[in-house]
Amino acid sequence: MLNEERVILMTKMASYEATDGKKHIKAGNFFRGDYLSIEVMKSLVYGTLAFALGFGLYVLYDFEVFMQDIYKMDLFVFIQNILIYYAVFIVIYGVVSYFIYSYRYKQARIHLKRYYQNLKKLSMLYQKK
Amino acid sequence: MTKLLELRENLKLILNRYEAFIIPIGKFLLAFSVLSVVNGQMGYMSRLDNAALVLIVALTCSFLPLGAQIFFGAIFSLAHMYTLSIEVALVGLCMYLLIFVLFFRFGPKDALVVLMTPLLFFMKIPYVMPIAMGLLGGPASAISVGCGVVVYYLNYSVVNNAATISTMGGDEAVAKIRLIIDSAVANKEMLIVAAAFVVTTLAVYFLRRLAMEYSWTIAIVSGAMLNLVILMLGDLIYDVNISVVGAILGGIVAIAVGKVIEFFRFCVDYRRTEKVQFEDDEYFYYVTAVPKMAVAAPAKTVKRINSATAPTRSVTTERTVAGQGRPRTGSSRSVTVNSQMVSSRRTADSDRADDYEEIF
Numbered sequence: 001m002l003n004e005e006r007v008i009l010m011t012k013m014a015s016y017e018a019t020d021g022k023k024h025i026k027a028g029n030f031f032r033g034d035y036l037s038i039e040v041m042k043s044l045v046y047g048t049l050a051f052a053l054g055f056g057l058y059v060l061y062d063f064e065v066f067m068q069d070i071y072k073m074d075l076f077v078f079i080q081n082i083l084i085y086y087a088v089f090i091v092i093y094g095v096v097s098y099f100i101y102s103y104r105y106k107q108a109r110i111h112l113k114r115y116y117q118n119l120k121k122l123s124m125l126y127q128k129k
Numbered sequence: 130m131t132k133l134l135e136l137r138e139n140l141k142l143i144l145n146r147y148e149a150f151i152i153p154i155g156k157f158l159l160a161f162s163v164l165s166v167v168n169g170q171m172g173y174m175s176r177l178d179n180a181a182l183v184l185i186v187a188l189t190c191s192f193l194p195l196g197a198q199i200f201f202g203a204i205f206s207l208a209h210m211y212t213l214s215i216e217v218a219l220v221g222l223c224m225y226l227l228i229f230v231l232f233f234r235f236g237p238k239d240a241l242v243v244l245m246t247p248l249l250f251f252m253k254i255p256y257v258m259p260i261a262m263g264l265l266g267g268p269a270s271a272i273s274v275g276c277g278v279v280v281y282y283l284n285y286s287v288v289n290n291a292a293t294i295s296t297m298g299g300d301e302a303v304a305k306i307r308l309i310i311d312s313a314v315a316n317k318e319m320l321i322v323a324a325a326f327v328v329t330t331l332a333v334y335f336l337r338r339l340a341m342e343y344s345w346t347i348a349i350v351s352g353a354m355l356n357l358v359i360l361m362l363g364d365l366i367y368d369v370n371i372s373v374v375g376a377i378l379g380g381i382v383a384i385a386v387g388k389v390i391e392f393f394r395f396c397v398d399y400r401r402t403e404k405v406q407f408e409d410d411e412y413f414y415y416v417t418a419v420p421k422m423a424v425a426a427p428a429k430t431v432k433r434i435n436s437a438t439a440p441t442r443s444v445t446t447e448r449t450v451a452g453q454g455r456p457r458t459g460s461s462r463s464v465t466v467n468s469q470m471v472s473s474r475r476t477a478d479s480d481r482a483d484d485y486e487e488i489f
Contacts, residue, residue, distance in 0.1 A: 042234075043234065046230045046231065046234055047230075047231070049226075049230050050226075050227055050230045050231045053223050053226055053227050053230070054227065056223065057220070057223050057310065057314075060219070060220075060303070060306050061306060061307055061310050063303045063306075064303055093231075097235075100235055100269070
């Protein structure tokens with residue numbers, strides 16, 4: 001016979017699994033440190049790509065001046081400056097990513113805890129039957 | 130109020146019942162409006178400025194995730210930029226990629242916001258977006274709202290400078306790039322509007338989560354006023370000619386839309402607030418519970434005056450043993466269920482949890 005409480009619980013859990021649950025379960029498979037390392041590494045790759053795009057736009061913007069000065073400028077100093085800008089940008093982007101993903105990991109753990117409690121409750125309901 | 134609450138419940142019922150049709154239709158309408166606006170505003174490539182093509186792409190989008198709409202919107206916009214000038218398309222591509230790489234990583238779910246913000250700018254009610262996202266989204270939505278503002282101003286600056294760009298020759302490639310970057314990226318108006326929208330979204334989000342009475346209304350009104358103040362301050366400092374009347378009217382519309390969202394999302398009755406205290410082994414709890422305003426959707430009942438018996442339906446259940454498939458005919462049993470039995474079995478406990486809004 002249908003158990004209404006069990007059906008309601010299973011519906012809620014299935015709905016969670018189909019939406020945020022996927023992401024949360026994926027995050028929950030990692031230890032916090034591993035999850036944050038992976039996500040921050042991904043952010044560093046994306047950040048590098050974004051910096052390259054920004055630098056490309058900067059060169060395009062001042063292309064004529066850049067081409068005129070390229071033989072006169074001290075290339076070592078120029079590259080050094082670019083690397084400093086890159087380091088500052090990537091550190092800020094990495095720190096922001098770290099905070100965002102640590103918040104998301106915390107939220108995922110909270111939701112997963114509730115999900116596992118529901119699983120336990122469901123298992124007890126089956127045993128009671 | 131009761132009528133409004135009934136209307137809300139009916140709308141919810143209709144949405145639940147016809148969700149399979151309403152969502153694709155909504156996606157279709159959104160894609161159609163976005164692509165039509167892009168074609169209407171830019172329309173430099175005559176092959177794309179074709180109602181049949183827009184219709185086909187919008188129909189395709191109705192069965193794809195929302196990200197696909199952003200993709201097609203960007204393709205349409207870049208194609209028009211390309212027809213105008215390849216340098217403009219290059220800058221546009223770089224900007225879209227930057228937005229995708231830097232910000233979309235944090236809020237891929239908010240694709241709708243990036244689409245809706247330029248659309249609301251076109252409808253002259255952009256101030257609705259930060260209030261709506263502060264109420265419905267999270268702090269990361271502020272990033273998406275900012276991205277939407279950048280996308281709008283990029284396209285706006287291309288349209289604004291189209292006449293100048295088309296008169297420039299092929300040997301003025303760098304000048305074209307500089308013109309677009311100056312008018313799109315280094316646009317002070319864009320920076321002020323983006324800053325105002327980001328701050329407003331965050332302020333509305335944090336205010337509406339405060340554990341105080343009428344937090345949503347306070348968040349909506351304060352958000353609209355904060356938005357106005359930042360825009361006016363920016364206008365005073367940088368002299369960018371933001372329309373004061375437009376901003377005030379936009380703020381009023383934003384408040385009205387915010388109240389509608391509040392009605393559908395957070396309709397509570399503060400007069401029936403309950404404050405309770407209890408304790409367990411580890412903590413004392415001081416809980417404020419605010420009941421939600423709700424009425425049951427009016428159900429239509431058909432009274433049969435020529436039939437005395439209650440309607441019955443037959444259910445046939447079959448018992449199967451694992452691994453043996455369906456049993457032979459003759460081992461099934463028949464149960465007759467009275468409809469009144471089914472409707473009266475709903476437990477009160479499961480419903481009770483949904484009667485209160487969580488405010489902490």
